[in-house]
Structures are given as C-alpha cells and as structure tokens.
Amino acid sequence: MKRRIVALGVLLALAASPWLAAGELWHPVATLDDVARNYVLLVLRIDRHLPGFNDYYYGPPEWKQRVEAEEKIPLAELRREATELLASLDRVRGQPERLWWFRKQLLALDTNLRKLGGEQIPIREQALLLLDLEVTPPALDELDSALEEIDRLLPGEGPLRQRLQAWQAQFALREDQLPQAYEMALEVTREHAHELLLLPADEEVDLHFVQNQSWGAYNWFQGNAHSRIEVNTDLPASAVAIFDFAAHEAYPGHHTDLLTREQRLYRERGYLEWCVSPLFTPMNAMAEAVAQVGTELVLTPEEKLAWHRDVFFPALGIEGVDLEQWLALDHALETLRRARERVPFMLFDEGKSDEEVIAYLERYALLSEAGARKALEFNREWGAYTFNYTVGREILRRYLASGNARTKFVQLLTTPITPSLVEEWIRTGAEP
C-alpha cells in the first residue's frame, strides 16, 4: 500500500512538472499505445542530452518541435519517466512481442541515462542491459585457430598480416571507380531483395561519399521508404567488400529493414515506437544482426561467386582471382571478425592503452595499422555496439538455421524483436 502511495506521488509530481504540462504530449498510461507515445518523447528528450543518440525520426513533426523548444529535462526526471513506463507495462495489454520489446527498450533507455549521468558500468553488463546480448568474447586460442586457417590459405614468406595485405592488393579500387562499384552492388542486391520481400516501387537509396568518420558506412533513414547512405572513404576500398556493404546497408539490410518496419509496424499497425531509433538499445542490436544475416541470404554463395566472377570483377578490370581461395578466405576472415569482441573489454574494463589495442588488432584481427586505428576509434565512440555485428548475428543465424531461412527472415522484419526474444523462440520452438 505504501508503495502505491509513493507511485501516485511520483505521478502527481510528473503531472505538475512544467515539461510535462503540455497535455497533448503527456498522456496517463492506459494502453500500450500510450506507452509508445511517451517512449517516443523520452527518446527525443534523451537525444537533447546526447545529440545523435536518436538515429532518425519520422513521427508527428509537432512532437519533435515541442521537445526541441522545451528546456532540457534533467536526467533524474527522465530516469523516473523510464521507470514509470517500465512499471506501466504490467498494467497494459498488447501483442506479447511488442510488450517484450518495450521491456527491453525501456531498460536500455534507463541504462543509457545511467551512463549519461556518469555511472561506470562494466562492459558485460552494458551488453546485457543496453543491447539484450549475453557476451563471452572469444578466447585467444580460438582466434589462433582462425589465424592458422588463414595462414594455410595464404602460403608464402613473411608475416601473415603482410601476406594478407599483399593478397588484398589485387582488389584495391581507385577512388574514381567507387561510384560504379557501389551502384553495381546496390543494383544486384536490390533486384534480389525485391524477390525476397515485397518492396514498394518508390523505395529509394541515395549514395554519398564522405570523410573523417569512425564508421565505414552509415544509413541515415529518412522515412517514406527513403535512405541516405554515406560511405566513408578514409580507408582504401576493396572490391571484395562492396557487395557486403550494399547488402548490409541497403538490400536486404538497414534500408529494407527500416522501410519494412515503417510500412508494416508504424503505418499499418500504428506502432508509434518505430518512428525513433535510439542507438544503444536492443532494436539496434537486431538491426545490425538482420543486416549481417541478410548479407548472407540475399544471394546464394554460388550466385554471389558467379556475379563477382562474371560481372563485377571484369567491369572493374580485376583479373586472375583465385575464386576458391577468395571464398575460403572470406569465410575465415568473417570468423576472425570476432577478435573485435575483446576490444570493448580492453578499452573500458581493463584500461588498456591505445597502442596495446592497436597491437592486438594487428595481431588478431590482421588489420593494417590504419584499419586498427579506425577500429579503435569506432570502439571508443560506440563501446558495446560492436557486439551487435557478431553476437547478434550468431543468434539470428541459429534462428534461421531451422526451417525456411528466407520466410523466417521476412518474419523478423515484420515483428518487434530483441535478442532475448529470438533466443526464447529458439529455445521453445515458438514462432512469431
């Protein structure tokens, strides 16, 4: 009873706060749609403290204008709001997946607010609370066996990293080749993504080349089935990375994922929460994981190989590629990507120096010095986010492995999902 009185006190206090006084923006929570409305405002308000935290917005313009016009709401107030919304989930009804999703998203928002308040949270806990991911980075001897495989595939003299760089040199693209290469990759992935999903005829991707970013490429979703994709040209481009880029960022990755959710969840079902995208939350863990598995799904390995051999490499003047070796190395290097899972631990929990991290990435991820510096920069800025690409992907790979992967992939894009929810489906054999 005492607790209920306290809760009521909080509600009254909130109702009396000047930033919540605007009736059209604050609704007492009676339904899950009310939670959604308040959740959107909460995300926009957190973004005031950490610009860029919310990745896109295509909701009602007046909500955003309102939040931009108001005083910044103190972090403690925002935390109280997150906690209230979380508690309200016990009182409302709704689609079970949507309720699950809100629980995890709100927990993540609260954790982001704790971090903004200066709280130090160990990386493993951050992965769980922010991203809904249970993380166990690979042991060094697991990485050693992946390195041995690459060593076997690249016989010769000199250190392995140099042999790899020598092999990669045959795929280096000149800057003037980039537009053509990216357009070709977008075209073939678009065509196959249209076969996979019913994409609207007016969907559109704009491609831009930029510099001085910590990421390699970024999809700035604009709403109305439209994406602006930026490619960072700080590092030299490789012809064998372009297809994966196009699939990850656009077809059937981020662009396809976001426009499908916009259409099916936001517009058709009225799930307002999809008009915002807070970065360090389970929805983005799943967005990266979907983009990663989509890359593996959009073409069969045979189709991918044939397109590179017959269309892409000849158009770019790349000749004499040992295709078997390339496919095997591509696979081994993907496995080695897990080496990066150790980096957030080294940086944030263990206090390793930049030089130690760079030496580690050169040795275990076989990155060039420039590549290692870029990876370090990304990890400093994005922290636990790096787990989404590998740990998130593994969950979806396991989910798609039983049954028709293409049908199940479409289901993933039309259902609110978090990593633990998909784990639950795998465990119980349930379907969305």
Ligand SMILES: [Zn+2]
């Ligand atoms: Zn991505």
